[in-house]
Amino acid sequence: MYGWIWRHLPGPLAVRVLTAAVLVLGVVALLMFVVFPWAEPMLPFNDVAVEPE
Amino acid sequence: MSRYEEPETREIPIPDFSRRPAGPPRRPRQQQPPQRPPRRPDSNHRQPPPTRPPAPPAKSEGGGSAGRTIVRTFGEVLITLGVVVLLFVVYELYVTNWMSGKLQDQASADLDAEWANERELHAEPLDGKAFARIYIPSFGADWNFTVQQGVDSETLEIGPGHYKTTAMPGEPGNMGVAGHRVGKGAPFNDLDLLNSCDAIVIETADSFYVYRVLPMADEAAGWAEGKGRDPKCANVAPLRDRDGAYAETVGRVIVTPGRGDAVAPVPYQPADVLPKASQAALLTLTTCHPRFSDRERMIIHSVLTNQLKKQPGAGYDDLLAEIGEA
Numbered sequence: 001m002y003g004w005i006w007r008h009l010p011g012p013l014a015v016r017v018l019t020a021a022v023l024v025l026g027v028v029a030l031l032m033f034v035v036f037p038w039a040e041p042m043l044p045f046n047d048v049a050v051e052p053e
Numbered sequence: 054m055s056r057y058e059e060p061e062t063r064e065i066p067i068p069d070f071s072r073r074p075a076g077p078p079r080r081p082r083q084q085q086p087p088q089r090p091p092r093r094p095d096s097n098h099r100q101p102p103p104t105r106p107p108a109p110p111a112k113s114e115g116g117g118s119a120g121r122t123i124v125r126t127f128g129e130v131l132i133t134l135g136v137v138v139l140l141f142v143v144y145e146l147y148v149t150n151w152m153s154g155k156l157q158d159q160a161s162a163d164l165d166a167e168w169a170n171e172r173e174l175h176a177e178p179l180d181g182k183a184f185a186r187i188y189i190p191s192f193g194a195d196w197n198f199t200v201q202q203g204v205d206s207e208t209l210e211i212g213p214g215h216y217k218t219t220a221m222p223g224e225p226g227n228m229g230v231a232g233h234r235v236g237k238g239a240p241f242n243d244l245d246l247l248n249s250c251d252a253i254v255i256e257t258a259d260s261f262y263v264y265r266v267l268p269m270a271d272e273a274a275g276w277a278e279g280k281g282r283d284p285k286c287a288n289v290a291p292l293r294d295r296d297g298a299y300a301e302t303v304g305r306v307i308v309t310p311g312r313g314d315a316v317a318p319v320p321y322q323p324a325d326v327l328p329k330a331s332q333a334a335l336l337t338l339t340t341c342h343p344r345f346s347d348r349e350r351m352i353i354h355s356v357l358t359n360q361l362k363k364q365p366g367a368g369y370d371d372l373l374a375e376i377g378e379a
Contacts (some may be wrong), residue, residue: 001125001129001130001131008136012137028140031137031141032126032140032144036140036141036148040145044346044347046233046235046236046237046341046347047341048209048231048232048233048241048341049209049231049339049350050229050231050310050311050312050313050315050316050339051217051310051311051313
């Protein structure tokens with residue numbers, strides 16, 4: 001998977017390293033700002049209020 | 054090694070080097086191996102310098118490549134999922150704190166601005182808007198958060214939230230406040246460290262309300278002779294002495310999430326058990342318990358001990374000196 005991506009990145013080595021870093025950062029940002037905030041309410045450790053049954 | 058072989062070694066590097074610059078570097082890996090074997094038979098002994106390891110990959114491409122690819126991809130996916138889970142932990146423990154910190158700063162600035170400008174204040178706080186500030190001196194003199202109206206998840210991201218149907222600061226009855234214990238600024242992270250008689254201060258537009266944590270379940274017996282003699286504990290006494298309805302209202306209680314009556318006017322009792330006039334003025338903090346879980350809730354009950362009108366120019370520091378917490 002990663003090998004395939006690496007082989008398909010264009011340009012010389014330096015450009016490919018840079019592109020790969022940008023890709024990684026993009027995925028991390030997507031997780032942090034979109035995926036995790038969406039998934040978090042469904043996980044069982046953030047309810048702090050008491051609710052009547 | 055022996056001198057017989059020397060002539061051979063000289064011949065080989067020359068064609069090899071001359072060939073290299075011709076092709077683009079690295080790319081033609083798959084093409085190189087087929088070209089090399091014809092050269093090799095002459096030079097069995099001196100392989101290492103001219104030929105590079107790429108020879109084995111050529112074999113792997115040939116046989117069983119599909120199986121290898123599947124196994125490798127599967128492994129990569131598993132590693133990736135592991136990294137994602139670690140990133141989620143980082144998100145939960147650090148990134149949400151950072152996001153909530155910004156929201157809290159904004160809410161705090163808005164609240165100061167609202168209090169500074171002397172126009173008529175909203176009688177009813179607006180949902181999701183800060184209307185008070187909470188201080189816990191034993192968590193440090195600079196520990197404070199704005200208290201927002203409502204306990205939905207968006208509001209709790211800003212800071213502690215006030216259960217809408219519960220009493221307002223200073224009122225008889227029970228003011229309920231919920232807050233996160235992990236992430237999202239974790240305002241109530243250390244709630245388990247509160248001891249009886251520790252102060253919890255609520256600041257509103259015009260007053261400071263000083264609540265103190267009620268005696269713990271194991272301290273209630275012999276309170277007057279024991280901890281009750283501490284000057285900090287003036288006006289703090291087990292509530293059950295006041296009325297039997299308060300029998301279960303002690304400093305710290307762990308309950309299941311369904312116990313909405315923890316923030317009832319008289320905790321754990323039906324709403325109409327006592328007339329409003331004879332209800333104690335309580336402040337109840339709720340958070341999750343154990344930490345990192347929502348299996349239970351930790352409840353801290355405190356009772357109003359004094360209330361001070363804000364004097365112009367006097368702030369929280371002066372209040373701390375006055376109540377002996379400075």
